[in-house]
Amino acid sequence: xxxxxxxxxxxxxxxxxxxxxxxxxxxxxxxxxxxxxxxxxxxxxxxxxxxxxxxxxxxxxxxxxxxxxxxxxxxxxxxxxxxxxxxxxxxxxxxxxxxxxxxxxxxxxxxxxxxxxxxxxxxxxxxxxxxxxxxxxxxxxxxxxxxxxxxxxxxxxxxxxxxxxxxxxxxxxxxxxxxxxxxxxxxxxxxxxxxxxxxxxxxxxxxxxxxxxxxxxxxxxxxxxxxxxxxxxxxxxxxxxxxxxxxxxxxxx
Amino acid sequence: xxxxxxxxxxxxxxxxxxxxxxxxxxxxxxxxxxxxxxxxxxxxxxxxxxxxxxxxxxxxxxxxxxxxxxxxxxxxxxxxxxxxxxxxxxxxxxxxxxxxxxxxxxxxxxxxxxxxxxxxxxxxxxxxxxxxxxxxxxxxxxxxxxxxxxxxxxxxxxxxxxxxxxxxxxxxxxxxxxxxxxxxxxxxxxxxxxxxxxxxxxx
Numbered sequence: 166x167x168x169x170x171x172x173x174x175x176x177x178x179x180x181x182x183x184x185x186x187x188x189x190x191x192x193x194x195x196x197x198x199x200x201x202x203x204x205x206x207x208x209x210x211x212x213x214x215x216x217x218x219x220x221x222x223x224x225x226x227x228x229x230x231x232x233x234x235x236x237x238x239x240x241x242x243x244x245x246x247x248x249x250x251x252x253x254x255x256x257x258x259x260x261x262x263x264x265x266x267x268x269x270x271x272x273x274x275x276x277x278x279x280x281x282x283x284x285x286x287x288x289x290x291x292x293x294x295x296x297x298x299x300x301x302x303x304x305x306x307x308x309x310x311x312x313x314x315x316x317x318x319x320x321x322x323x324x325x326x327x328x329x330x331x332x333x334x335x336x337x338x339x340x341x342x343x344x345x346x347x348x349x350x351x352x353x354x355x356x357x358x359x360x361x362x363x364x365x366x367x368x369x370x371x372x373x374x375x376x377x378x379x380x381x382x383x384x385x386x387x388x389x390x391x392x393x394x395x396x397x398x399x400x401x402x403x404x405x406x407x408x409x410x411x412x413x414x415x416x417x418x
Numbered sequence: 419x420x421x422x423x424x425x426x427x428x429x430x431x432x433x434x435x436x437x438x439x440x441x442x443x444x445x446x447x448x449x450x451x452x453x454x455x456x457x458x459x460x461x462x463x464x465x466x467x468x469x470x471x472x473x474x475x476x477x478x479x480x481x482x483x484x485x486x487x488x489x490x491x492x493x494x495x496x497x498x499x500x501x502x503x504x505x506x507x508x509x510x511x512x513x514x515x516x517x518x519x520x521x522x523x524x525x526x527x528x529x530x531x532x533x534x535x536x537x538x539x540x541x542x543x544x545x546x547x548x549x550x551x552x553x554x555x556x557x558x559x560x561x562x563x564x565x566x567x568x569x570x571x572x573x574x575x576x577x578x579x580x581x582x583x584x585x586x587x588x589x590x591x592x593x594x595x596x597x598x599x600x601x602x603x604x605x606x607x608x609x610x611x612x613x614x615x616x617x618x619x620x621x
Contacts, residue, residue: 167579168536168556205603210536235435241558241601261431263601286465288532288560332534362534385530415536415556417603 168415169379169407170210170386171400172364173393175200177246178218180226184391186342188295188310191217194394198233204393205238207400208417212242213334213364213388215266215293217309219247228260235261243291243334251280258285266291266334269307272314272321275328282329287361292330294322296351297338303351310338318351319358326359333359334388337367342391344370352382364388372398372406379412420444420614421456423483423499425473427465433496436600440607442614450482458492458614459483461499464560467522468510470498480515487517493592494613500587500594501565509563518589520567527580532562539585539597543574547593547612555605557585557597564596 175182175197182200185191194200201212214234216227224247231244244257245266254265265285271277271292281290295310296303296318303318314321322333335355337348347368356363362385365378369389378384392398404414422433424446437444444460447453461483463470474480487493495503502514507522514522525531536556541548564583567573575586577596587594593613599606 166537167533167559170535235432236439239436239439239601239603239607241598259431261435263432288464288534331532360530361532362530385535417605 166413168210168413169384170364171208171375171403171414172211172213172386172388173200173204173209173400174213174215174366174388174390176215176217176390177227177230178216179223180230182394183217184342184394187338188341194391197230198237200394201234201242202237204400205240208404208415209240209400210415211240211386212238213266214242214244214246214262216244216246228256231257231260231262245291245293249277251277251284254281254285254289258289264289264291264332266293268293268295271325271330272305272307275324278325278328278330282331287329287331290330291332291334292322292325293334293336294318294325294355295336295338296348306338319354322355322359326361330361332362332364334364334366340368341366343368344392346370346374347378347382347384347387349377349382352378352384356383356385362386372403375403375407376410376412379407419456420458420460421453422446422460422462423453423479424448425463425470425477425479427463427470427473427498430462432598433460433462433600436607436610437614440611440614448477448479450478453479453482454486456491458494458616459486460494460496461502462496463498463502465498466509467498467501467507467514467563468512470502471512471514474502474515484515484517487592490591492613492616495592495594496600497561497596497598500596501563503587503592503594504565504567507563517592518567518572518587518594519569520565522563523566524563525579525581532560533579534560536602537577537579537585537597539575539577541575541586543588545574545588547588547609549612550608551605557595557599557602557606559585559597561596565594
């Protein structure tokens with residue numbers, strides 16, 4: 166059976182991993198290549214790198230991290246942050262990433278998704294969607310969570326998949342960094358609305374949260390950052406817990 | 419020298435990176451002479467079968483691949499590179515290399531297609547290629563289509579995604595894998611290592 170994936174997320178700025186709460190108040194969490202290698206050893210199923218500043222100077226530092234990571238790890242990893250063109254995507258893939266995530270750039274220009282999918286295949290194109298509750302609905306927020314697009318998260322997810330997104334990395338801004346659990350309702354709605362895998366992100370705090378997001382949120386993968394960076398839980402602990410509850414996870418060998 | 423065949427599709431860097439990690443000499447090339455001189459060939463590829471075949475033909479690679487395989491050169495097809503070995507793919511209804519008998523079909527029983535992630539491989543054959551690899555180990559897959567070989571004897575590994583499909587085929591000098599060994603952790607590397615070290619296929 167296809168295993169549910171556990172994915173550590175490495176938010177980066179200036180070559181360091183940082184972690185914030187609801188997209189602000191960042192604190193340092195270490196060297197990205199070292200962390201990536203460690204998570205690979207611990208049994209992470211995949212890695213997600215996000216360049217949260219995504220400036221031009223940062224791009225070179227990011228590519229350097231991508232090159233080094235590609236040489237060190239033996240699992241797939243995606244890279245995102247500030248991707249605006251097919252050429253941005255090509256540069257990142259050539260540096261050794263397996264997938265590239267697009268967010269604001271794709272929202273402003275959905276053709277970016279189809280152009281990239283055509284060139285590299287849908288499996289390379291991850292739509293990174295930051296959703297936040299506004300009234301009864303969840304809206305898409307762009308520019309690192311600063312701008313409300315007033316577009317429904319579910320509608321955008323469906324549209325992005327039509328354009329060729331092969332996976333959705335769904336972050337709930339409301340739950341991000343709170344450690345009070347994933348956003349089960351939002352994840353379930355998006356997962357049911359699309360035919361591609363959904364990676365749930367934002368809010369993982371305890372073992373039970375992972376069971377909930379798979380069983381009730383219908384997520385295909387769950388992402389966490391601070392939980393793993395600061396050693397509160399190990400990937401193995403999460404996987405053992407899921408395994409005991411009959412949720413399929415990959416075991417090493 | 420191992421040559422990773424470049425036919426302008428998918429991400430070749432990860433396969434090359436994988437071979438570098440094993441410390442073996444390899445080269446990415448679409449040059450027919452380089453391919454003919456190679457000791458071992460790898461046909462990677464993620465993407466559409468139609469585009470894949472079109473690119474192979476444009477570069478004259480289709481004929482060379484068939485010739486080299488028939489001459490007994492060790493050959494590894496990864497993902498699309500495995501699918502293209504068969505007669506025909508449902509993806510674009512395209513004729514493939516016809517080295518192995520059978521068809522390539524689309525997953526129909528699961529709601530989420532492509533299959534993305536780690537799935538288990540049940541080993542069906544004894545082969546030195548599987549030395550050090552446990553039965554039902556997890557490998558990393560990204561695929562919407564799967565191979566349906568006519569000849570069951572070539573099926574060396576089976577995986578379930580709504581339906582059972584051949585995730586590994588072995589025939590003479592050919593190894594085809596639907597998953598990405600270069601992205602499948604230590605287990606994937608073990609398989610790649612067994613292949614490049616020229617383990618005899620039939621155990």
